[in-house]
Amino acid sequence: MAYEVRGVVARGKGEPVSIETILVPDPGPGEAVVDVQACGVCHTDLHYREGGISDDFPFLLGHEAAGIVEAVGDDVTGVAPGDFVVLNWRAVCHQCRACLRGEPWYCFNTHNATQKMTLKDGTELSPALGIGAFVEKTLVHSGQCTKVNPEAPATAAGLLGCGVMAGVGAAINTGGVKRGESVAVFGCGGVGDAAIAGAKLAGATTIIAVDIDDRKLEWARKFGATHTVNSRNTDAVEAVKGHTGGFGVDVAIDAVGHPAVFEQAFYARDLAGRVVLVGVPTPDMKIELPLIEVFGRGGATKSSWYGDCLPSRDFPMLIDLYLQGRFDLDAFVSETIGIDDVESAFEKMHHGDVLRSVVVFK
Ligand SMILES: NC(=O)c1ccc[n+]([C@@H]2O[C@H](COP(=O)([O-])OP(=O)(O)OC[C@H]3O[C@@H](n4cnc5c(N)ncnc54)[C@H](O)[C@@H]3O)[C@@H](O)[C@H]2O)c1
Ligand SMILES: [Zn+2]
Ligand SMILES: [Zn+2]
Numbered sequence: 001m002a003y004e005v006r007g008v009v010a011r012g013k014g015e016p017v018s019i020e021t022i023l024v025p026d027p028g029p030g031e032a033v034v035d036v037q038a039c040g041v042c043h044t045d046l047h048y049r050e051g052g053i054s055d056d057f058p059f060l061l062g063h064e065a066a067g068i069v070e071a072v073g074d075d076v077t078g079v080a081p082g083d084f085v086v087l088n089w090r091a092v093c094h095q096c097r098a099c100l101r102g103e104p105w106y107c108f109n110t111h112n113a114t115q116k117m118t119l120k121d122g123t124e125l126s127p128a129l130g131i132g133a134f135v136e137k138t139l140v141h142s143g144q145c146t147k148v149n150p151e152a153p154a155t156a157a158g159l160l161g162c163g164v165m166a167g168v169g170a171a172i173n174t175g176g177v178k179r180g181e182s183v184a185v186f187g188c189g190g191v192g193d194a195a196i197a198g199a200k201l202a203g204a205t206t207i208i209a210v211d212i213d214d215r216k217l218e219w220a221r222k223f224g225a226t227h228t229v230n231s232r233n234t235d236a237v238e239a240v241k242g243h244t245g246g247f248g249v250d251v252a253i254d255a256v257g258h259p260a261v262f263e264q265a266f267y268a269r270d271l272a273g274r275v276v277l278v279g280v281p282t283p284d285m286k287i288e289l290p291l292i293e294v295f296g297r298g299g300a301t302k303s304s305w306y307g308d309c310l311p312s313r314d315f316p317m318l319i320d321l322y323l324q325g326r327f328d329l330d331a332f333v334s335e336t337i338g339i340d341d342v343e344s345a346f347e348k349m350h351h352g353d354v355l356r357s358v359v360v361f362k
Contacts, residue, residue, distance in 0.1 A: 002026065003033065007117075007135030008342045008359075009125065010059040013051035016343050017061060022125070024139050025115045027073040032142040034085065037154035038336075039133040040064035041345040041357045042163045043189065044280060048128050049346070052282045056126040060117060061342065062134030062359070063089060063127075066158035069145060076142040084150035086319075087161050088311035089129040091143030105173070105308045111141040129162070134342055136361055146311040148319040155336060155358045156322060156329035159190070160315050162306070163356070164332060167194025168318065169307015170253050170278035172202045179203030181250040184240045186210045186231075186265050187279055188220040190332055190355045192255035195278065197327065198307075199251070200224030208243050210236050210264070213352045222331060231264065240268040249273060257281045263289070271298055278304040336360045 007022040027033050039062040048059045069083045079085060091111035093099055098106035112130035117139055119125065125132065132138055148157055167190070171177045175195075183199040185192045188211040199207050200223070208227045209220035217228035229239040241248050250273050252265035257279025265275050266289065294301070307314075321327035334354035337345055345357035 003137050005136035006339060007132070008061045008339060009119070010049040010057060010061055012057050013055075014049070017049060019340060021120050022060065022135050023118045023120060024135075024137050025117070027071050027076070027139060028115055029073045029075050030111070030141055031073045031113045031115065031139060032069055032076060032079060032145050033071045033137055033139050034067045034087065034145060035070045035137055036065050036067040036133050036135060036361055038066055038158045038361070039359045040159050040161075040163065040190070041342060041349060041359065043191070043349060044162065045128055046346050046349065047280060047282075054126075058119070058123065058125055060125040060127045060132030060135060063087070063129040063131040064158055064162035065131065065133035066154040066161065070137060072142055078142050079145045079147060083145070083147050085145035086148055086157050086311070086315050087131050087133060087140060088144050088146050088315070089131055089162070090306055090309065090311055091141045092310070105310045111143045113139045113141050115139060134339060134359055146315045148316050149323060151323055152319050155333055155360060157319060158358065159329055159332050159356060160318055163190040164194040164329065165309050165314060165318070166278055166304065166307045167191040167255060168198035168201070169309040169314065170255070170276050170304040171195045171198030171251070173308035174278070174302050174304035175251040175253060175274050175276045177202040177204050177251050180205050182206035182208070182244050183251045183253065184208040184210060184249040184265070184268050185220075185253045185255055186236070186261045187254065187256035188216040189255065191278060192253070193220055193223045193332065193355060195253045195255055196220055196223040196225050201321070201327065206244060206249070208240050208249065210240070216352060219355065236264045237267045244270065251276065253278060255279050259285050259287045262287055266301070269297070269299065273297070273299045275299070275301040276304050277302070278307070332356045333358050
């Protein structure tokens with residue numbers, strides 16, 4: 001018996017999303033069906049709708065979610081019906097080159113459900129990031145379900161499923177921010193502010209927020225920014241150097257994913273500093289850098305997929321910090337909305353009115 005539920009689908013490039021009836025199969029081997037309680041609206045969902053990720057329309061959007069396991073396939077032992085879980089898009093395989101050399105956060109062969117969710121007419125859906133969670137129930141691989149403390153509300157916990165984890169991890173895992181270091185974060189949306197919060201958790205003493213929107217800069221201070229720079233009317237590189245004794249920062253994080261911003265991050269770091277790209281560029285974007293600068297500055301330029309996180313290690317840890325009052329996940333939630341409001345949430349995100357709109361399912 002398949003489940004018949006409502007979900008948010010992007011049918012074509014740039015078209016407004018629509019609410020559709022989705023057929024969710026019973027979980028097969030290795031799979032789980034999860035009753036979604038909350039799912040945040042991430043900029044990557046908008047990238048999907050704009051055709052910036054791939055052309056595999058129709059997409060079932062949503063991928064930043066928490067919920068309760070409803071049913072599992074016969075052979076599943078890791079989770080059971082009733083478990084409170086955050087969905088992840090890094091269900092590691094334990095067998096690929098990265099996993100075998102002990103670096104599972106780079107897993108090259110992550111698991112997704114084998115069966116397809118479909119529209120009523122049988123059209124197969126491409127779930128965003130292999131999840132698809134703007135839907136009352138979703139089918140995932142059981143490894144995509146990470147158990148966390150059920151005392152955390154789903155609206156907060158779900159955010160770890162993508163943007164917040166990506167930002168925190170960009171700072172602490174990819175950037176390796178250490179106590180006493182200086183950090184600049186370019187782009188202070190949900191991901192950038194999470195990078196700021198991550199830098200604070202790691203003990204950075206100078207945290208410079210850079211954005212083109214004053215409201216975002218104001219919010220960034222709440223997450224731990226010690227200085228702010230509006231790069232619409234100031235030279236960001238000079239301003240960052242001005243706040244770091246003329247040297248630049250130890251870690252510069254691009255949380256926009258735009259060549260001009262990446263270039264600012266590249267030049268705003270100190271010698272031997274690290275540049276981290278966590279914002280997602282579109283396939284047409286290019287950068288040109290003098291190779292001598294790449295060489296001469298030393299350090300590293302890295303990209304950060306999902307904050308190089310290991311969900312089983314990092315989600316429960318961040319939920320514990322949240323429950324201890326040391327990591328304010330609630331501050332990312334600008335509003336809770338219904339499943340019908342995703343299109344208007346994209347609009348608000350586009351205008352910079354929100355950090356995260358979170359769809360809540362009754
Ligand atoms: N690498 C990953 O695993 C991962 C995971 C989630 C999201 N992302 C990506 O991270 C990026 C940010 O996501 P988000 O949800 O925070 O988006 P968002 O739209 O909430 O935030 C983007 C921020 O960047 C600012 N900005 C735009 N242009 C700028 C510029 N030229 N200079 C400085 N600031 C600028 C905006 O004002 C806004 O505050 C997106 O590209 C998203 O796809 C990556
Ligand atoms: Zn692997
Ligand atoms: Zn996302």
